[in-house]
Amino acid sequence: MSRAILVVLLCLVAGVFAPARAEDTYRQQMKGLDEQVQEVKSDVLSIAAELNQLQERLLYPSDSHLAVFVALSKGETLRLDAVQIRIDGQPAANYIYSFKELEALQKGGVQRIYTGNIATGEHAIEISLNGKLANGKDYTYSQQFAFTKAVAPKLMGVTLAGPDSGQPAIQIGNW
Amino acid sequence: MARSRHVLLSLALAATLTARAASADDLKDLYFGEAIFEAAQGRYFEALERLDAELAQHRRVDEPERDTLHYHLATAEFDVGDFELDYRMHHRAGRAIKAVLEANVDDVIRNEAAFRLARIHFQKDQPEEALQALERIHGKVPDAIRDDLEFLRANVYSALGRPADAVPVLKKLQAAQNLKGFAAYNLGIALLQAGHSPEALQQLDQAGQVASRDPATAAIRDKSNMVLGRMMLESARFDRAQQSFDRVRLDGPYSNQALLSAGWADASAGNYERALVPWRILIDRDTTDSAVQEARLALPFAYGKLNVYGRAALLYGQALDSFGGELEKVNTSIRSIREGTFLKALVREEIHQDNNWVVRLRMLPDAPETFYLTSLMASHDFQTALHNYLDLEDLHRKLVTWQGSFDAFDDLIRLRRANYEPLLPEVDAQFRELDSQMKLRVEQRDQLRKRLQDILTAPRPELLATADERIALERIRHVEKAIAGVSEEQRAELQERVQHLKGVLIWTLRTEYPQRLTQAHKDLRELQRHIDVLTAQYESFVRTRQAAVHSYVGYDAPISRLRTHVGSALEQVDMLEARQGALIETVAINELKARAERLEAYQSQARYAVADSYDRATKAQAEAAGAPQ
Numbered sequence: 001m002s003r004a005i006l007v008v009l010l011c012l013v014a015g016v017f018a019p020a021r022a023e024d025t026y027r028q029q030m031k032g033l034d035e036q037v038q039e040v041k042s043d044v045l046s047i048a049a050e051l052n053q054l055q056e057r058l059l060y061p062s063d064s065h066l067a068v069f070v071a072l073s074k075g076e077t078l079r080l081d082a083v084q085i086r087i088d089g090q091p092a093a094n095y096i097y098s099f100k101e102l103e104a105l106q107k108g109g110v111q112r113i114y115t116g117n118i119a120t121g122e123h124a125i126e127i128s129l130n131g132k133l134a135n136g137k138d139y140t141y142s143q144q145f146a147f148t149k150a151v152a153p154k155l156m157g158v159t160l161a162g163p164d165s166g167q168p169a170i171q172i173g174n175w
Numbered sequence: 176m177a178r179s180r181h182v183l184l185s186l187a188l189a190a191t192l193t194a195r196a197a198s199a200d201d202l203k204d205l206y207f208g209e210a211i212f213e214a215a216q217g218r219y220f221e222a223l224e225r226l227d228a229e230l231a232q233h234r235r236v237d238e239p240e241r242d243t244l245h246y247h248l249a250t251a252e253f254d255v256g257d258f259e260l261d262y263r264m265h266h267r268a269g270r271a272i273k274a275v276l277e278a279n280v281d282d283v284i285r286n287e288a289a290f291r292l293a294r295i296h297f298q299k300d301q302p303e304e305a306l307q308a309l310e311r312i313h314g315k316v317p318d319a320i321r322d323d324l325e326f327l328r329a330n331v332y333s334a335l336g337r338p339a340d341a342v343p344v345l346k347k348l349q350a351a352q353n354l355k356g357f358a359a360y361n362l363g364i365a366l367l368q369a370g371h372s373p374e375a376l377q378q379l380d381q382a383g384q385v386a387s388r389d390p391a392t393a394a395i396r397d398k399s400n401m402v403l404g405r406m407m408l409e410s411a412r413f414d415r416a417q418q419s420f421d422r423v424r425l426d427g428p429y430s431n432q433a434l435l436s437a438g439w440a441d442a443s444a445g446n447y448e449r450a451l452v453p454w455r456i457l458i459d460r461d462t463t464d465s466a467v468q469e470a471r472l473a474l475p476f477a478y479g480k481l482n483v484y485g486r487a488a489l490l491y492g493q494a495l496d497s498f499g500g501e502l503e504k505v506n507t508s509i510r511s512i513r514e515g516t517f518l519k520a521l522v523r524e525e526i527h528q529d530n531n532w533v534v535r536l537r538m539l540p541d542a543p544e545t546f547y548l549t550s551l552m553a554s555h556d557f558q559t560a561l562h563n564y565l566d567l568e569d570l571h572r573k574l575v576t577w578q579g580s581f582d583a584f585d586d587l588i589r590l591r592r593a594n595y596e597p598l599l600p601e602v603d604a605q606f607r608e609l610d611s612q613m614k615l616r617v618e619q620r621d622q623l624r625k626r627l628q629d630i631l632t633a634p635r636p637e638l639l640a641t642a643d644e645r646i647a648l649e650r651i652r653h654v655e656k657a658i659a660g661v662s663e664e665q666r667a668e669l670q671e672r673v674q675h676l677k678g679v680l681i682w683t684l685r686t687e688y689p690q691r692l693t694q695a696h697k698d699l700r701e702l703q704r705h706i707d708v709l710t711a712q713y714e715s716f717v718r719t720r721q722a723a724v725h726s727y728v729g730y731d732a733p734i735s736r737l738r739t740h741v742g743s744a745l746e747q748v749d750m751l752e753a754r755q756g757a758l759i760e761t762v763a764i765n766e767l768k769a770r771a772e773r774l775e776a777y778q779s780q781a782r783y784a785v786a787d788s789y790d791r792a793t794k795a796q797a798e799a800a801g802a803p804q
Contacts, residue, residue, distance in 0.1 A: 026758060026761065026762050026765075027556050029758055030556050030557075030559065030560050030758060033560070033563065033751065033754060033755050033758065034263075034559060034560075034563060035266070036751055037263075037563045037566065037567060037751055037755070038263070038264050038265065038266050038267070040567075040570065040744065040747050040748055040751060041220075041262065041263075041264055041566065041570070042264065042267055043740075043744050043747070044220075044570050044573065044574065044744050044748070045220070045223055045224060045227060047574075047577070047737065047740050047741055047744060048220075048224045048573075049224065049227055049228050049231070050733070050737060050740075051577060051737055051741075052224065052228060053228075054584075054730070054733050054734070054737065055580075057725075058584060058587065058588075058726070058730060061722050061725065061726070063718055063722060064722075067205075069205045069208070069209065071202065071208060074201070100215075100216045100217075101212075101216065103215060103216075104211070104212045104213075104215035104216045105212065107211065107215045108201075108202065108208065108211050109208060109209070109211040109212025109213070109214075109215045109216075110202065110205050110208025110209050110211070110212050111209070111212050112205075112209055120715070151718065155205055157202075157205055
């Protein structure tokens, strides 16, 4: 084998099996920085927790706090496009879902779609959904529910399902 | 080489782990579901924020079994560790999992925790600690992790330089579907390291023929063929080498290297004509790829060997032009990085929309520096550094937003104070008046209730007399007193009439007593209803009054504390971001300089070869012209 072939072959071998060049020199520095980044992440998470508590206390006091969460029924094939929520006839939330968000809902995630304040007593919530069924047809459904807001914070879970699931299209649950 | 294999094994392991998913129907805790929602979108900071808060609250409650998170506690404890890992917080993840390990939990949970801890140590290049964690596994192992656990154990043995221990473990995993390709490749490498070369070659050959459409399995199959091909090439078994390189997909990550190597296998066997085929394909590919650049030299080299010097000279000339252009591109990239363009390109929002963002960096306009950095950017350490940089940028944005929100909070509190404080004294005065009236009415209700209660045991019909009857009775008593002063003849008659009247009244009171008692209880209940409404209004007022005060009192200290924390965290984040950015730039520039040096070497080689080829071509032409007819 000629010298030229040998030189090129050595290059080839170096190319296939990960280079260990200047990168290694900085590996320790990167490791050290990584440790510090982990520490600062931890600090910022603590700040976020404290800030969230403060924000909730300041903006959504417990006696008027209302939060509405949206989930998809188990194994749901409905491609949810949008959800609109009206509380006592007033628009409260209007959300258009990205593919990532829809996937997150299908994986069992629950989206907090609305957080606000509401007086204690009787109220009405109207939930409308738009989506596409597995066969490609458009699907729209809307339903109104009455609910009572007591002194404690109200967490309302809305579970959505398509017409093929055999489940009610919209179920309301209290948590 | 050891390091690259280690990283590959980690990636393989991560790829085989299955994500756990809940569903809305089983969900009992909305905030836990919210954490899953965030994590499923790769928003691990937000996921951790929710889940940390929920777990902290769960630990504070007096009766945790009545808390909704109780139903998901085991999953949540693991998920928080997973999210921390995904957010590259290995230390915290390790601590969380150690806490599970040290708690009084059953075998299945403890073993899964030990597995996860071992995985963290392995990913952090700590194989000794990983093995210690694995040695804590006893008893029942969850089915879902059984294969992954054994695969990890084998990888840990290999990383510790104990390939002989890894071999039997990997042999048992050959049928595991989720490890298809990876277990076969790792077994080949372990056999090789353990000194069982013939068996290793056979194993790599098998790994190189694993049938699968899964991209990860296909990639490891290509990798197996590359390793086997290289070994065959080194031992001068060119046909076998050729066979392995031919198995590598033409559109996979190893395709360029495979084409280059296939050419060298032919060239090494002296079959230069066949070597032309892969190299011709290769030179039309991405010019920034090192294999393509090498092929630009290899192709004219083969033509030279075939005595086609004119063609060789032409191709060397083209290679020279190409290297010059690429060198210019590399130098532009170095300048661009020094000007900070690379870091600016990294933080562009649009490139983080999918998992292939590193690859997509190449397509960014105005970012020439990314052309030559794909392989560097694919390396584990550099990716960690890039991710850290992006995380720091994200933290920076969050902290700056929070800083702004404190001013908004201050405004809100000031406005609320200005609104409520002047109103409260008057409201309080009115309330005190109403409060005393209400107390009086409540006392009266209590007296009535007591009186009715007493009547039940000792009936007193006169207490249920109507107002008219009470007046009449009173007048009768007056008349009775007045009669005492009249003459005796008149008195007897008057007394008889008074007794008659009194008798009528007493008769009414006694005969109507049961109905009146029932009515009195009904009235008392009615009164109670009114008092209940009044009490609810009273309590509502008290709450509203408290809420009004709580809406602006008691925030100064926490806001001031948070403002300080956010300020110092921002300083720390900015400092780390600058250091991380500088390090990324330095490593990237070094990589580009290495590529520039290689291009310069190629350039010199091509320059020499082009002249040499022209000489030979001229000589060959002269020889041909001078040859006897």
